[in-house]
Amino acid sequence: MQKSYLYDVVIIGSGAAGLTLALHLPSRYRIALLSKDSLSAGSTYGAQGGVAAVLNEIEDSFEQHTEDTLIAGAGLCKKQAVDYIVKNGQESIHWLIDQGVPFTANKQATSSEKEYHLTKEGGHSARRIIHAADATGKAISDTLVQSVRKQHNIDIYEHHIAIDLITSGKFGVSNNSCLGAYALDCKTGNIHNFLSGDTILASGGASKAYLYTSNTDGATGDGIAMAWRAGCRVANMEFNQFHPTCLYHPNAKSFLISEAVRGEGGRLLLPNGQRFMPSFDQRAELAPRDIVARAIDHEMKRLGADCLFLDISHKPDSFIKSHFPTIFERCLSFGIDISREPIPIVPAAHYTCGGIVTQCNGATDLNNLFAVGECAFTGLHGANRLASNSLLECLVMAQSAAKTIERQPGSLSQAPSIPQWDESRVTDSDEDVVISHNWDELRRFMWNYVGIVRTDKRLQRALNRITLLQAEIHEFYSNYKVSSDLIELRNLAKVSELIIRCAMSRKESRGLHYSLDYPYCNKQAEDSILVPEPIKRFSDG
Ligand code: FAD
Ligand code: SIN
Numbered sequence: 001m002q003k004s005y006l007y008d009v010v011i012i013g014s015g016a017a018g019l020t021l022a023l024h025l026p027s028r029y030r031i032a033l034l035s036k037d038s039l040s041a042g043s044t045y046g047a048q049g050g051v052a053a054v055l056n057e058i059e060d061s062f063e064q065h066t067e068d069t070l071i072a073g074a075g076l077c078k079k080q081a082v083d084y085i086v087k088n089g090q091e092s093i094h095w096l097i098d099q100g101v102p103f104t105a106n107k108q109a110t111s112s113e114k115e116y117h118l119t120k121e122g123g124h125s126a127r128r129i130i131h132a133a134d135a136t137g138k139a140i141s142d143t144l145v146q147s148v149r150k151q152h153n154i155d156i157y158e159h160h161i162a163i164d165l166i167t168s169g170k171f172g173v174s175n176n177s178c179l180g181a182y183a184l185d186c187k188t189g190n191i192h193n194f195l196s197g198d199t200i201l202a203s204g205g206a207s208k209a210y211l212y213t214s215n216t217d218g219a220t221g222d223g224i225a226m227a228w229r230a231g232c233r234v235a236n237m238e239f240n241q242f243h244p245t246c247l248y249h250p251n252a253k254s255f256l257i258s259e260a261v262r263g264e265g266g267r268l269l270l271p272n273g274q275r276f277m278p279s280f281d282q283r284a285e286l287a288p289r290d291i292v293a294r295a296i297d298h299e300m301k302r303l304g305a306d307c308l309f310l311d312i313s314h315k316p317d318s319f320i321k322s323h324f325p326t327i328f329e330r331c332l333s334f335g336i337d338i339s340r341e342p343i344p345i346v347p348a349a350h351y352t353c354g355g356i357v358t359q360c361n362g363a364t365d366l367n368n369l370f371a372v373g374e375c376a377f378t379g380l381h382g383a384n385r386l387a388s389n390s391l392l393e394c395l396v397m398a399q400s401a402a403k404t405i406e407r408q409p410g411s412l413s414q415a416p417s418i419p420q421w422d423e424s425r426v427t428d429s430d431e432d433v434v435i436s437h438n439w440d441e442l443r444r445f446m447w448n449y450v451g452i453v454r455t456d457k458r459l460q461r462a463l464n465r466i467t468l469l470q471a472e473i474h475e476f477y478s479n480y481k482v483s484s485d486l487i488e489l490r491n492l493a494k495v496s497e498l499i500i501r502c503a504m505s506r507k508e509s510r511g512l513h514y515s516l517d518y519p520y521c522n523k524q525a526e527d528s529i530l531v532p533e534p535i536k537r538f539s540d541g
Helices: 016-024 060-072 078-087 090-101 137-149 222-229 258-263 289-303 317-323 326-332 391-405 431-449 456-479 484-505
Strands: 004-012 031-034 154-157 160-167 178-185 191-201 242-249 267-269 306-309 341-354 355-357 368-372
Touching: 004 016, 004 178, 016 031, 016 137, 016 391, 031 160, 031 191, 078 090, 078 391, 090 137, 090 391, 137 154, 137 391, 154 160, 160 191, 160 222, 160 484, 191 222, 222 355, 222 368, 222 484, 242 258, 242 289, 289 306, 289 341, 317 326, 368 391, 431 456, 431 484, 456 484
Parallel strands: 004 031, 004 191, 031 154, 191 368
Antiparallel strands: 160 178, 178 191, 242 341, 267 306, 306 341
């Protein structure tokens, strides 16, 4: 049976961004927290390296963290966003500590006050990454999920996938606002209206658009696609970050080898055991990710190699096992003892730097719609994200959005009456296999044509294919009942189109976007901002 729920705030996504936001809103607010899977599924849970923040002001400073972020971002970071997020990092970390996140202590600390171990990653000029061994995301997620489950004002809807936002503009109201979302209960198949004064997209990134990725299956860019369809601008989608080191093994799906392994002395090697990064960049293994991933891609293509290697075996066994227990155990389960031998690695799609255009408080182009976390484009990352700045952004921006919502809460008092989702003209699909075929095809051509190295011709090929696929998906969507697979495929196709269109508009190579046709960087750095067509009202047909 279809239902209409009414809340003060609806949050779509339960990663670091969604959980932090839910916990920062006053307890008088009635909140619905939706996750298309269990609460802990998503990129947050898999985060390894840690959270970047200036926590040791003797050896580090806000200026240095800002500078490192700007350098990695290759001219496209928004200084205002960088300053805001960097300066508010400490407070967010202290909040996590107060919540009970078990960060790794510094064993060498001399003062009586508890100190935390800080690690280093590519592009950082100081040790500033606080972590819980190599499973920081799990520690954060477990702690925040526990807190959220205790809150009486938060209703949790696991296995509920948001399909589309509900906007007043579609019902003829001139001042377009977000009124909530339609969501499919994946267990019962019912579609419900979740109506709210404010709606928050905290739905993560879109790296599943690529065949090889460090992300879990749900990283299908749902929030970005929904916001676009609702009339929000989307920017810089061409900047897909490829993480240089994912485990290469036929049975290892999406397993990351943290950049902290390189931060703690790991070396990248060719199949013959030779080191190669020093000849690409003087920062060698600790150059920003775009440079390291491109160097690996270059060497793999030059040698026709299936993978390269990352070696930390020169460090003592006890160091490896205490700093990287998860990586050690996982590699061992595949027969690789990282304390004795190098780890086979390949680059894989990891992070979506672009997203829904937001202000410094998470506000989007649509009234009463906020976006936080990986789905948002705040301007922090520019053309390439600095390692461990993502969780930081989730935390700081969620807190900022919560403050804004508290100051100016949305209200549904003027809202038009919202009809239930109409399924009267669709039937059950008898050909679900088409969905998985389309999904495979899309991820393969995105990897081949819109990957680490691009050309105009490859991008045009990708655009032709995505146009055909979208026509097929549209037909499917119009004629059959929605399923979570179909919803995700539709979104993945939309964000892939946005990635391709942003990539085609960039006539230069900058940060994560590298084109053989334009190998230089333009003097003027400009964002690629896509503007959706005005939304059609229902009465327009
Ligand atoms: P996620 O944590 O991805 O959560 C998205 C949520 O949205 C999920 O709950 C999902 O179920 C829900 N959702 C999505 N679509 C819908 C829908 N349609 N309806 C309902 N719910 C929906 N960053 C760092 O800063 N440091 C690190 O060490 C680090 N390590 C990483 C390691 C790995 C393996 C990966 C993949 C990423 C890593 N990152 C790291 C990046 C960082 O983890 C992510 O960018 C960040 O966790 C994103 O958080 P989020 O809350 O925006 O989204
Ligand atoms: C890692 O541990 O290498 C991931 C860090 C990040 O993506 O920021």
